[in-house]
Amino acid sequence: MNNVVSDSMNTGTASNQADTKFPFPAPSGYPLPQAGEGKEGADLNQKRPSRHDAAGSLYKKPWHMLFYKEVLRFRRVSFQTVAAPVMMALLYLLIFSHVLESRVSVFGGRVSYTAFLVPGLIMMSVLQNAFANTSSSLIQSKMAGNMIFFLLAPITPWGFFLAYVLAGVLRGVLVGIGVWLAALFFAPQLWHPVAPGWIIAFGFLGGAVLAMLGMIAGLWSEKFDQLATFQNFIIMPMTFLSGVFYSVHSLPDFWFKVSHLNPFFYMIDGFRYGFFGESDVSPWLNLALVGTACALLTWGTWALLARGWKLRI
Amino acid sequence: MTCAVEFQAVSRRFGDLQALDDISFQIAPGEFFGLLGPNGAGKTTLISILGGLVRPDSGRAFVMGHDVATDYLNSRRNLGVVPQEVVFDPFLTVRETLRFQAGYFGLRSADDWIDEVLHHLSLSDKADKNMRTLSGGMKRRVLVAQALVHKPPVIVLDEPSAGVDVELRHALWAFISRLNKEGHTILLTTHYLEEAETLCDRIAMLKSGRVAALDHKQKLLSSVDAKMVRLTAARVPDSWLARVRRTEGQSFLIELQRFEEMEMLLAALRAENIAIKDLRVEKSDLEQVFLQMTGSHFEPNAEEARGEAAA
Numbered sequence: 173m174n175n176v177v178s179d180s181m182n183t184g185t186a187s188n189q190a191d192t193k194f195p196f197p198a199p200s201g202y203p204l205p206q207a208g209e210g211k212e213g214a215d216l217n218q219k220r221p222s223r224h225d226a227a228g229s230l231y232k233k234p235w236h237m238l239f240y241k242e243v244l245r246f247r248r249v250s251f252q253t254v255a256a257p258v259m260m261a262l263l264y265l266l267i268f269s270h271v272l273e274s275r276v277s278v279f280g281g282r283v284s285y286t287a288f289l290v291p292g293l294i295m296m297s298v299l300q301n302a303f304a305n306t307s308s309s310l311i312q313s314k315m316a317g318n319m320i321f322f323l324l325a326p327i328t329p330w331g332f333f334l335a336y337v338l339a340g341v342l343r344g345v346l347v348g349i350g351v352w353l354a355a356l357f358f359a360p361q362l363w364h365p366v367a368p369g370w371i372i373a374f375g376f377l378g379g380a381v382l383a384m385l386g387m388i389a390g391l392w393s394e395k396f397d398q399l400a401t402f403q404n405f406i407i408m409p410m411t412f413l414s415g416v417f418y419s420v421h422s423l424p425d426f427w428f429k430v431s432h433l434n435p436f437f438y439m440i441d442g443f444r445y446g447f448f449g450e451s452d453v454s455p456w457l458n459l460a461l462v463g464t465a466c467a468l469l470t471w472g473t474w475a476l477l478a479r480g481w482k483l484r485i
Numbered sequence: 486m487t488c489a490v491e492f493q494a495v496s497r498r499f500g501d502l503q504a505l506d507d508i509s510f511q512i513a514p515g516e517f518f519g520l521l522g523p524n525g526a527g528k529t530t531l532i533s534i535l536g537g538l539v540r541p542d543s544g545r546a547f548v549m550g551h552d553v554a555t556d557y558l559n560s561r562r563n564l565g566v567v568p569q570e571v572v573f574d575p576f577l578t579v580r581e582t583l584r585f586q587a588g589y590f591g592l593r594s595a596d597d598w599i600d601e602v603l604h605h606l607s608l609s610d611k612a613d614k615n616m617r618t619l620s621g622g623m624k625r626r627v628l629v630a631q632a633l634v635h636k637p638p639v640i641v642l643d644e645p646s647a648g649v650d651v652e653l654r655h656a657l658w659a660f661i662s663r664l665n666k667e668g669h670t671i672l673l674t675t676h677y678l679e680e681a682e683t684l685c686d687r688i689a690m691l692k693s694g695r696v697a698a699l700d701h702k703q704k705l706l707s708s709v710d711a712k713m714v715r716l717t718a719a720r721v722p723d724s725w726l727a728r729v730r731r732t733e734g735q736s737f738l739i740e741l742q743r744f745e746e747m748e749m750l751l752a753a754l755r756a757e758n759i760a761i762k763d764l765r766v767e768k769s770d771l772e773q774v775f776l777q778m779t780g781s782h783f784e785p786n787a788e789e790a791r792g793e794a795a796a
């Protein structure tokens with residue numbers, strides 16, 4: 173679950189052997205830089221076909237490449253970044269459904285507890301992994317100092333924003349799909365959600381909100397432990413206490429009210445509505461609140477990036 | 486004609502420290518320009534402004550006529566920066582590093598060009614190695630390659646030879662000189678006087694965030710008023726101790742205001758019965774230029790050496 177520290181950070185140590193000198197070959201038509209070259213989408217090899225089927229050939233806008241790099245970053249260690257969180261969610265599912273199936277009744281008994289639990293776990297995984305991806309990527313780049321590679325590039329604040337947030341959402345959604353597919357063994361009825369549109373909307377919006385929060389946390393943190401604190405004391409409790417494991421209607425009145433102050437509650441509640449057509453509050457209210465949060469955070473994150481907050485001094 | 490690089494009254498503070506104080510100068514296209522200054526003079530801060538990594542409190546900067554603040558997409562397309570610190574992405578191989586870098590500049594299918602850059606920097610056999618496995622010098626070459634991958638007309642190198650062995654340093658110098666001959670504008674920062682003297686056409690001397698001197702290398706060197714003579718002898722006459730600028734064993738670097746003072750030095754040596762083992766006039770160097778322009782030594786330890794000589 174806690175991916176901040178576990179996302180591998182392999183800086184490694186370099187051997188310091190003396191390097192051989194460059195043997196300079198005869199100048200081979202090293203082309204002169206031309207003004208105007210290097211425009212977006214300029215093709216350096218217009219005359220010559222590319223020898224390699226480069227991943228680069230698919231990407232045109234600078235931020236596309238940054239997005240691709242962000243995806244590659246978690247794909248390279250997908251065992252940790254995708255498989256491990258799926259596994260974790262399944263463990264929760266096994267334990268909680270085993271212990272509580274016969275004791276807890278939700279939605280007036282119309283939905284089994286195990287089935288009720290699965291959408292919450294899926295959404296929790298989406299949220300936590302979207303957050304972990306953007307925040308850990310940023311802090312790693314910051315610690316390694318390699319942020320300058322794209323800070324020196326002609327990438328707009330929007331491009332920077334889209335690359336990170338979309339990669340974070342993608343990882344969250346991939347983990348979510350993994351949890352969903354695995355959970356079908358326990359609750360096959362989830363293969364046919366009642367209203368898939370809501371699932372997609374809340375999965376995307378919730379992932380985006382957490383990816384943006386992760387970006388802000390990653391930019392803000394100077395060290396790994398600051399980020400870990402943020403994750404362990406804010407993100408984790410809020411995702412756990414948002415009605416993943418229970419319907420808030422089963423809570424005492426005080427905690428019922430407190431739950432309604434937790435923004436994650438609305439994401440999970442709306443997401444669950446997509447599976448069962450039932451929820452603790454109206455899906456439209458959920459959508460309005462989550463959508464507003466998403467819009468505000470988009471503006472806020474963009475404003476921070478445009479100012480170069482913690483990036484450009 | 487548009488300048489390759491232009492600074493207009495650039496100032497920047499870090500807390501109480503005035504890191505840059507009203508810096509203005511221009512670099513013409515095709516120049517090999519040296520930004521020389523001791524550690525902490527503000528070199529890195531100044532060139533970081535070009536790439537938008539540091540923002541000035543006041544003043545403007547341009548790359549190929551593009552304002553780095555308001556027209557940053559174009560200014561960055563025209564700029565390649567080799568940073569002072571060796572940094573890298575531990576997830577990537579050398580080739581991937583360069584592909585991504587090209588992609589960040591919006592370049593598709595840059596592979597042929599990447600091959601060429603790898604070849605010129607003798608990195609071809611390392612292309613598919615992970616960055617982590619490379620030695621420090623190799624990583625620095627990859628940084629150079631990264632700065633070239635979008636064919637920028639202006640290339641900035643921040644102390645490229647710091648912490649690099651002599652062989653790589655000379656190879657790097659040759660490579661940079663060639664880039665310059667092929668039309669790139671080069672802005673090189675260094676705190677090695679020798680490096681600036683060997684490579685650069687024009688030199689700006691930076692001290693405590695101010696431009697202390699800026700001219701063609703030859704003009705700077707010929708502007709030195711003080712003449713240096715190197716005396717090899719058992720000791721220096723007492724009356725001349727204050728003029729000793731550097732001491733290496735029995736070799737003393739002595740500053741004369743005019744060559745006419747040479748007679749007085751010889752007279753003093755004769756009066757004190759000091760045998761002259763060797764005496765020669767030294768060519769003026771950038772150290773003297775710096776001393777004359779700023780009133781202080783370039784390297785702080787030169788100051789210490791002088792203190793010892795006087796004691």
Ligand SMILES: Nc1ncnc2c1ncn2[C@@H]1O[C@H](COP(=O)(O)OP(=O)(O)O)[C@@H](O)[C@H]1O
Nearest residue numbers: 485499504522523524525526527528529530531
């Ligand atoms: N981010 C920063 N915060 C505070 N002080 C800084 C920062 N960056 C540079 N400085 C200070 O500004 C001065 C100039 O630094 P720098 O430009 O790195 O010098 P140089 O590259 O010539 O060695 C130094 O005194 C340095 O300590």
Ligand SMILES: [Mg+2]
Nearest residue numbers: 528529569644
């Ligand atoms: Mg520096």
